[in-house]
C-alpha cells in the first residue's frame with residue numbers, strides 16, 4: 001500500500017482541485033492508496049471538505065490535530081499514522097504536482113528507499129526568497145554533518161524502513177529536512193518544475209522562515225558554539241594586544257588624553273561579541289529546555305479511522321462553532 005501524506009492548514013481553496021487531480025493519478029496506480037490528510041488546526045472548512053470527500057472515497061483518512069502545531073509537527077503526525085509500505089509526502093497547495101507520483105512509485109519498485117524530488121525551477125517565488133534560500137543551504141551545509149540536498153523540499157517518497165527510522169528520532173525540535181538527510185538510505189533524485197501555489201496563500205513569512213533556519217542550524221550542529229568561542233578568543237587576543245600597546249605608549253610617550261574614541265570602540269565591540277556568544281548559548285539552552293520537557297510533538301483530536309470518540313467529536317464541534 002502507498003500512503004500519500006498531506007499536511008493541511010486552511011487549504012479549502014485548493015482541496016477540491018487537489019482531490020480531483022490526486023484521484024486521476026491514483027486511479028492509474030496498481031497499488032492500493034491511502035490518502036492521509038493531517039489537519040493542522042485549520043479554521044476554514046478544509047476538514048468539512050475532506051470528511052465529505054471521505055464519504056465517497058473511503059481511502060481518504062483525516063487526522064485532526066488539536067490546534068495548529070506547524071507543518072513540521074503535522075508531517076510528523078502523518079509519518080506516525082501512515083500505514084503504507086511506501087509513503088509520499090506532499091504539500092496541499094499543488095506546488096508538488098501529483099502527476100509525478102507514478103514516476104516516484106516506479107523508482108521505489110526499482111529498489112530506491114528514498115525518491116527525492118529536486119526543483120528545477122521555482123515558479124512563483126520572489127528573488128528575495130530564492131537568494132535567502134540558497135544562502136541558507138550554503139551556510140547549513142558548511143556547518144552541519146549531514147548535508148542537505150539543495151533545492152529539495154519535503155516532496156519525496158520514502159520506503160517503510162526509512163519512515164520507521166524517522167519515527168525513531170525522538171527530538172521535539174523537529175527540523176525535518178535535516179532529519180531526512182540524517183537518516184540517509186539509498187536515494188534516487190528526480191527533477192521537476194515546481195508550480196506556483198494553485199490557490200490560497202502561503203503560510204510562511206520571513207520570521208517563520210528565520211525560525212526554521214535557526215532550528216536547522218542549531219539542531220544539526222554545535223559548530224556555531226565553537227565559532228563563538230573562536231570569536232571570543234580573537235576579540236580577547238586583539239583587545240589584549242591593543243591594551244598592551246596603549247600601556248607601553250603611555251609609559252614611553254607619556255599619557256595621551258584623547259583616548260575616548262578608541263576606548264568606546266573597544267567597549268562596544270567587546271560587549272557586542274559577548275552578547276552574541278551569550279545569545280548563541282541561549283539558543284542551545286532553550287532547545288535543551290524544550291527537549292527535557294519531553295512533550296509530544298502533536299496532539300491528535302480526532303482520527304477518521306477510529307469512529308468511537310463521541311466526546312471528543314462533540315467538543316470539536318462546539319469549538320468550531322465558536323470560531324465562526
Ligand code: UDP
Nearest residue numbers: 007008009040070071074091092093202203
Ligand atoms: N502547513 C501546515 N501547517 C502550517 C503551515 C502550513 O500544515 O502551520 C501546510 C500547508 O497546508 C501546505 C504545506 O504545509 O500543505 C506547505 O505550506 P505553504 O504552501 O504555505 O508553504 P510554501 O510552499 O509557501 O513554503
Ligand code: MG
Nearest residue numbers: 091093095197
Ligand atoms: Mg506551498
